[in-house]
Amino acid sequence: MAPPCGNGRRWSRAIKMTFYLFFLIPILSAGNRNANTIFGKKQKLEVQQHLKRLNKPALKSIKSPDGDIIDCIDINKQPAFDHPLLKNHTIQMRPSSYPKGFSFDEINDVSSNSEPEFAQPWHLNGRCPEGTIPIRRTKEEDLLRAGSVANFGRKKYHTIPNAQSSRPPHEHAILSENGVKFYGLTADMNLWNPYVQEANEFSLSQFWLVNGAYETDLDTIEAGATVNEKLYGDKNTRLFLYWTDDAYQSTGCYNLLCPGFVQVDKQIAMGATVTPYSKYNGNQYALKFYVSKDINGGGNWWMNINNRVFGYWPSSIFSILSNGAARVDWGGEVLNYNSGGQHTTTQMGSGHFADEGSGKASFFKNLQVIDALQILRGPRNATTFMTKPECYNIINYGGLFYFGGPGRNPKCP
Ligand SMILES: *[C@@H]1O[C@H](CO)[C@@H](O)[C@H](O)[C@H]1NC(C)=O
Ligand SMILES: *[C@@H]1O[C@H](CO)[C@@H](O)[C@H](O)[C@H]1NC(C)=O
Numbered sequence: 216m217a218p219p220c221g222n223g224r225r226w227s228r229a230i231k232m233t234f235y236l237f238f239l240i241p242i243l244s245a246g247n248r249n250a251n252t253i254f255g256k257k258q259k260l261e262v263q264q265h266l267k268r269l270n271k272p273a274l275k276s277i278k279s280p281d282g283d284i285i286d287c288i289d290i291n292k293q294p295a296f297d298h299p300l301l302k303n304h305t306i307q308m309r310p311s312s313y314p315k316g317f318s319f320d321e322i323n324d325v326s327s328n329s330e331p332e333f334a335q336p337w338h339l340n341g342r343c344p345e346g347t348i349p350i351r352r353t354k355e356e357d358l359l360r361a362g363s364v365a366n367f368g369r370k371k372y373h374t375i376p377n378a379q380s381s382r383p384p385h386e387h388a389i390l391s392e393n394g395v396k397f398y399g400l401t402a403d404m405n406l407w408n409p410y411v412q413e414a415n416e417f418s419l420s421q422f423w424l425v426n427g428a429y430e431t432d433l434d435t436i437e438a439g440a441t442v443n444e445k446l447y448g449d450k451n452t453r454l455f456l457y458w459t460d461d462a463y464q465s466t467g468c469y470n471l472l473c474p475g476f477v478q479v480d481k482q483i484a485m486g487a488t489v490t491p492y493s494k495y496n497g498n499q500y501a502l503k504f505y506v507s508k509d510i511n512g513g514g515n516w517w518m519n520i521n522n523r524v525f526g527y528w529p530s531s532i533f534s535i536l537s538n539g540a541a542r543v544d545w546g547g548e549v550l551n552y553n554s555g556g557q558h559t560t561t562q563m564g565s566g567h568f569a570d571e572g573s574g575k576a577s578f579f580k581n582l583q584v585i586d587a588l589q590i591l592r593g594p595r596n597a598t599t600f601m602t603k604p605e606c607y608n609i610i611n612y613g614g615l616f617y618f619g620g621p622g623r624n625p626k627c628p
Contacts, residue, residue: 262355265364269294269353269472275344276352279337281451281488284352287343290479293350298474300531308479309524311512314399316591332521333406333502335454335487342481349484350471360445368446368472370463384416384553386602388563388609388618389546392584392594396539399507399516399585400424404545405499405578408452408492409442409562412622416550416561417443419455420577422504424516424540433462434536436516436528438504440489451488454502456518460533477515478526495565496574507585508539539587543594545579546609547618558606558627564619569610576617583614603627 271294273286295301343349353367361367400422409418421439437457442450446469458475459467470485471478478485493499505519514530514537530537547563564577583591593614601608606627607620620627 261364262358265358265367266353266355268297271350273352274347275341277337277341277343277349279335279487280339281336281449283337283487284354285337285343285349285484285487286352287347287481288350290346290348293348293478294471294474295477295529296474298532301474301477301529304477304529304531306477306479307512307515307527310507310509310515310517310527312509314507314585314589314591317507333500334490335484336490337484337487338482345481348478348481349487350478351484351486353472354448357446357448360448368468368470370457370459370469384550385548386551386563386607387546387548388569388599388601388604388607388620389544389548390579390582390594390597390599390609390611390616390618392543392582392597394541394584394586394596396541396587397424397543397584398510398539398587398589399505399591400543400545401503401505401581401583401591402545402579403501403503403581404439405493405501406440406452406489406491407565407577408450409549409564409566409619410560411442411444411450411549412559412561413552413554414444416552416559417441417445418547418549418561418563419443420547420564420579421455421457421545422506422579423542423544424506424536425542425544426535426538426540427462429462432535433459434533435459435467436506436536436540438506438518438520440502447486452490452492453486454483454489454520456485458528458532460536466532475532476526476528480520480523480525483520483523483525493565493577495567499574499578501578501580503581510589543584545582545616547577547607549607549622551606551622558603558623560621560623562619562621563607566619566621568620569608569617572617577619578615578617580615582616 271288275287277285358367404420411418419441424436427433440452441455455469457469491500503521509515515527517527518525549561549563551559567576569576585591599609599611606622609618
């Protein structure tokens with residue numbers, strides 16, 4: 216099907232390309248030079264300049280017990296508006312519509328002052344005022360750990376699962392719903408604090424909305440919870456979102472670390488620690504993610520977290536996802552660097568196999584997609600994919616699945 220308004224698409228492409236040429240390429244080449252060297256004077260300057268771009272002037276700053284600083288930024292001066300295609304963007308505070316089958320009661324009784332059902336430690340020391348959004352401040356050491364300004368806040372190329380091939384060092388256990396067109400998804404995911412062996416490995420649980428292919432063009436919208444020491448400097452479980460418009464090559468990033476995602480919520484900070492963690496054989500705590508494309512309100516992709524309207528990925532930052540997604544994935548991913556020639560002991564999910572089930576393995580439940588008719592429904596065409604089932608596995612029960620594993624064990628040496 217021919218995309219609507221081809222000229223507009225080409226024009227927006229031209230603006231994007233100009234942006235990447237002028238802003239990204241010089242940083243990229245500098246990044247490559249830096250990758251294996253100690254940061255010199257020039258690089259220090261580059262780090263300071265990048266910090267200034269990332270950390271907008273704060274109306275209030277809150278020190279979190281976990282060491283983070285949360286800056287309350289004027290909602291109209293957030294990073295998104297540095298994107299060349301969002302210069303004239305009028306911020307939306309709510310989606311204009313919800314799909315059929317969506318429970319409005321859930322949303323309507325969540326006022327902007329009510330508490331999310333999970334906690335972020337920075338809440339203990341203050342809140343962001345009305346008209347601002349909380350953003351985790353990027354520190355100099357965060358950038359230095361990335362090795363280069365260009366790598367900071369970004370996934371590397373080839374990181375999403377693909378049923379045809381595994382992409383070492385990435386290992387997955389996921390469920391995919393394939394179709395023609397999806398306008399969103401929802402699911403409840405329980406929260407864990409998986410052990411991560413190496414500082415440059417990570418473990419995450421997340422969803423993906425995908426359109427395209429690596430070989431041509433690939434767009435994704437992603438969010439979940441992760442332990443990622445390289446990005447955050449500790450082993451806490453942190454909330455994240457992600458997007459790319461070109462298969463992770465030059466666009467997109469985690470959280471609000473590059474211009475793109477528009478946040479409207481003042482309670483939840485991306486990149487901040489999220490608790491409580493579920494306990495093996497004990498209380499289970501879940502996050503509910505809900506994403507829907509607001510087709511009557513400009514096509515933006517809105518995300519609710521535990522029934523709070525959190526913000527949106529503007530339709531204009533994507534090329535093919537602006538038409539809808541062709542695949543929805545949910546599940547876990549770890550990086551395995553095979554340190555010492557052995558499989559990593561980095562855990563996925565609870566660190567227990569899917570076979571252990573309720574209260575022990577990590578889950579995604581109440582799985583639904585929003586289909587081409589704008590109807591919220593369960594998966595009908597789901598397949599599971601495991602890179603190494605002896606290390607991390609998944610069991611699908613239809614609308615609910617368990618997944619995860621310990622990594623290294625006698626069957627996964
Ligand atoms: C923003 O508005 C100005 C003035 O109307 C216009 O010249 C410019 O092209 C617009 N930019 C975008 C990205 O739409
Ligand atoms: C079901 O999934 C397969 C890929 O796993 C895809 O080729 C096919 O089009 C899907 N069928 C429907 C009815 O969406």
